[in-house]
Amino acid sequence: MTNISIKSYTDLSLLLSQLDGPEFDHIFWKQIHDDDDAIVKFDEYLNEIEASKSWPRNLNWKKGRVLEDFTVFLFNRFQDVSVTKNKRPGDNETDIEARFSEKAQPPFMLQNIGPKIICECKNKKSSSIDVGMVTKLAEIIPTRGANFGVFISILGMGGYAWRYGEGKRKKIMYSDQLPIISFTVDELKSLKDGRNFYTMIREKYYALVDEVDDETADIPDQQHYEYKKRLKETLGHLLKCEIISDEDYSKLFDSLVLKYGAIEDD
Template structure:
């Protein structure tokens, strides 16, 4: 159970929040996610900023999850993560885009790390969580959403294991994102 450095987590977030442009902001936020996940035996970065053959879809951080050695044996061997450090919660359209990325690659599980979480109903649009529930029902795609408050609450790797496990169970058993 390696500990996380709270000061280091806060530094990543502060640098990402004040980065001079969206690309730098995103890269630093992705670096934070790499820091959190590479502390696990059996989990490593497979690639970053991966474009599909058309150049239309980019994957932020892709982890190789060796399910024999990893505590995430219930997740896919290839973990696709989308990292968004944006002030507004992610819209249903952005959630739909991420689900489309997972679907087009045959992935069953994705990590959506959004600093501000995902949006509720706004101006008559569907709830962003409905998009995630629809993906679960229609395609058996599980999207685990992690927000800034949850990242800031992490003290050690066991906390992240427990968070992801609980979110996975809530999604599949209770059909909720909490």
């Protein structure tokens, strides 16, 4: 058994605190784009997920397993992680539990994610994540010693602003400080092009926190407008009104992308 002195543990903590930024995320989650074997496996999963959209209803159990296996593959690329599937007898559903190392975690993971992530997968091509699904995941998370939830699905979170699934997760974040984020399979395809799953989790978390804290009301009758796109639009409006300069816009836009990720044009 290796002994570790207080000094060396302190040094390790100090080192990790200096590695807390997107540019270091590849240390904590292994990139896919430069791993030939991982690319092959990644493509196999995506092809099977795509094929499963046309499978008959009697293969729904298999459809769920395909997306779960893909999710396990993604979480297993974190450093020093234990990933398990949990079949829940009560509702016959399965969730994914990713338990992270207690020995050494970067500050973002330690402060905002915690020891575990509980993830639910929904391989449904005709329905999005609804209020009931969000509520159920929020109830499960604390019973498992976790405080962070993730959905991976085909259509993503249903609703907009403070309504339906999207609104429910914001209300839970506001009242219970329990973050639940959501990825579509299409979003995760960018991992093959060099994006990092840990970075994307970080971006989704900050977007949720800041949107809940943002006092600007969503327009009630419009569909959910992605938070970072709203901020970009606000920057453009400030520039047009000559409240900020071109240089200010450039700096603020770079900060926006650094925190929330690239912004695709509609």
